[in-house]
Amino acid sequence: MSEDQTMSAEEFQNQYFDDESQGLNDELEYDLETGLLGEHDEFANLHAELEEAREQLVTIRDFIRFSVTQLRNYDVVVAQGTTDEFAEASAIVLHSLSLDWAANEQILDCRLTTSEKQLVLSLLEERIAERKPLSYLINLSYFCDLPFYVDERVLIPRSPIAELIRQQFHPYFEVSELAKPIGVSVNNQAPAFYDHGLEIKQLSQPERILDLCTGSGCIAIALATRFVDALVDAVDIDKGALEVAMVNVDHHDLGHQVNVIESDLFAKIPAEHQYELIVTNPPYVDAAIMADLPPEFLYEPEHALAAGQDGLDLVHRILFEAPDYLSPEGLLVCEVGDSEWALKQAYPEIQFDWLRFAHGGHGIFAITYDELMSYRALFANYVQILDSNQ
Numbered sequence: 001m002s003e004d005q006t007m008s009a010e011e012f013q014n015q016y017f018d019d020e021s022q023g024l025n026d027e028l029e030y031d032l033e034t035g036l037l038g039e040h041d042e043f044a045n046l047h048a049e050l051e052e053a054r055e056q057l058v059t060i061r062d063f064i065r066f067s068v069t070q071l072r073n074y075d076v077v078v079a080q081g082t083t084d085e086f087a088e089a090s091a092i093v094l095h096s097l098s099l100d101w102a103a104n105e106q107i108l109d110c111r112l113t114t115s116e117k118q119l120v121l122s123l124l125e126e127r128i129a130e131r132k133p134l135s136y137l138i139n140l141s142y143f144c145d146l147p148f149y150v151d152e153r154v155l156i157p158r159s160p161i162a163e164l165i166r167q168q169f170h171p172y173f174e175v176s177e178l179a180k181p182i183g184v185s186v187n188n189q190a191p192a193f194y195d196h197g198l199e200i201k202q203l204s205q206p207e208r209i210l211d212l213c214t215g216s217g218c219i220a221i222a223l224a225t226r227f228v229d230a231l232v233d234a235v236d237i238d239k240g241a242l243e244v245a246m247v248n249v250d251h252h253d254l255g256h257q258v259n260v261i262e263s264d265l266f267a268k269i270p271a272e273h274q275y276e277l278i279v280t281n282p283p284y285v286d287a288a289i290m291a292d293l294p295p296e297f298l299y300e301p302e303h304a305l306a307a308g309q310d311g312l313d314l315v316h317r318i319l320f321e322a323p324d325y326l327s328p329e330g331l332l333v334c335e336v337g338d339s340e341w342a343l344k345q346a347y348p349e350i351q352f353d354w355l356r357f358a359h360g361g362h363g364i365f366a367i368t369y370d371e372l373m374s375y376r377a378l379f380a381n382y383v384q385i386l387d388s389n390q
Contacts, residue, residue, distance in 0.1 A: 043129060046074070050121050054114075061108040063093045063120050070128060077294040080133045080156040081141050083360075088134060092127060095138055096120040131295035144222035149247050153240035155304045157218040159281050159335055160361025165222045167193050169277065171200045172331055172366075178226050182358050194358045198366055203329055206230050206276035210325065212265065212318065213237075213282040215304060217245030217258070223279065224257045232257060233273065237264045238303065265314065266321045274327045280318055281335040284363075286311035289338065311339035312346060313386060320379035323372040330369050337363040346382065350375055 053066050067089035071078065078088045094101050096119040097112070112120070127134055135141040135156045141148050143157035144165050150156055168179040170193045183194035209232045211220035220234035234249070236242050242260050249258045263269055285293075285305040297305070307313045315336055322332050333355075336343055340363040343352065352365040372379075 043074075046070070046125070046128065050125060054117050054121060057117070058111050059109050060093060060097070060112065063112065063117070064089045064108070067092050067120075067124050070124060074128045076128055076131065077296045079294075080296060080300075081135055081158050091134060092123050093120050095140075096123050101142075132299050133296050136299055141216075141218075143218040144225075146218070146222060146225065146252070148216050148218050148221075149244060149251065150216050151244065152299055153238070153301060154216040154244045155300050157216060159219065160357045160359070160364060161219060161279060161281060161333065161335060162222065163194065163357055163359065163361075164196060164198075164333065164355070165219070165226050167196075168205070168226050169198060169331070169333075171202055172198045173201070173203050173205050173277075176205065178228065196355045196357065197353060198331075198355065199353070199368070201329075203276070206330075208273065208275050209233070210235065210269070210273075210275045210278045210280075212278060212280035213304075213314070214245055214260075215241050215281075217248045217260070219279055219281060220245070220258050221248055221252050221254055223277075224254050225252070228257075230257075231259065233259050233261055233269065233275075235261045235263045235265075235269065237262065238301070241301075241304070265317055266325055269325060271324070273325060274330075275325055276327050276330045278322055278326055278330065278332045280333070282314040282318060283307040284311045284315060284336045284339045286339055286342065307339075310342040310346070311336065312342055312382075315339070315343065316346075316379060316382040316386060319367075319372065320376065320383045323369055323376065326369045326372065328369050331366055332368075332372065333364065333366050335364045339363065340365075347375070347378055349378065 049070065053063070057063055057066055064086070068085045071085045071089060078085050082088055091101050097116055099107070123137065126132070126137060133156055135150050136152055139149055139151055141150045141157050143159075144162040148157060163182055166180045166182055168175045170179060179193075181191040181193045183192040184190070185192040205227055207230055209223050209227060209230050211217075211223060211232060211234045214220050214234035214236045217234050220232045224230070224232045234245055236245065239262060242262055245260050249255055249260060261268060283303065283305055284307050286307070287309045289311075290302075290306050307315070315334065318334060326332060340354065352367065354362075355364045355366060
């Protein structure tokens, strides 16, 4: 986490929600004898382990180490926002103590009070027992170094697209002082722009940007903070998701720059809107993966994940319709995740530009207006097949 990530979920909620809000504002009473686990055999040892931790552990460092061990011992899936048990454990402990998640290492040997230990163990127990993602438990997630309110109406932000946003899609567009290079130079000292594989264009920065399938609004808001002179349209079909997006737009004070639109893909976007950049992270999980999701993912809205047998139902339509809204010099960046293979099989004639990422990630391609137009007949054919099957 970055230095400016200092907002706690409680502060976030106090600004926008009343006392009936869910999350850590309604603190759970932690009873070390009964806890949240009931009589489940699979958690038979956890009560004793939590009690032992309360009695014997002392410092923040102790509780982070203990939390890592418990997350691993109980096979908790850490894959929504981070894939690192240490990062998850640190967030559990530091958030419970109302500390910055990037707290200075010097405080890690500070001692906890009895009540502070109780808060940490209560949140850890809830994470293990309910298998609910941490971001939903505390109504807070970070994307592109920014805090976002999240609940079960939206996916938890976790797209590698954040890397592209930080670098302002270098070198396709010219960059400003707000771009943050994430690579290193040849001498391993000075920062340099990471080569994601985008075409070298150095076009003027986009004046109008579309975030299609915006969910929590995290991509749209991150885009607005990096392209401060651009107007950003944040589009989603789901009213609940748009309510969350509006909370985040208001919190970041970007109502003048980010326009939230309820629309089924491009259906209600004004035809005169022409975008230099369209970014989309649509539902793309195929049927086989949906049938085998771990418990943590079942808390996320199914319609924001599932996209038909091969995960491409929405992607086909986006590829077909995008040229009507993309400027001639525009760029479409689309995430399809593990459905990358299915997309290659669907369009063997097309050499999609699959992007590379410094911090992991795959299944994201970039395609220009000219390429979309060149293959539009192929995209139209798939849309016709989808329509005929409905």
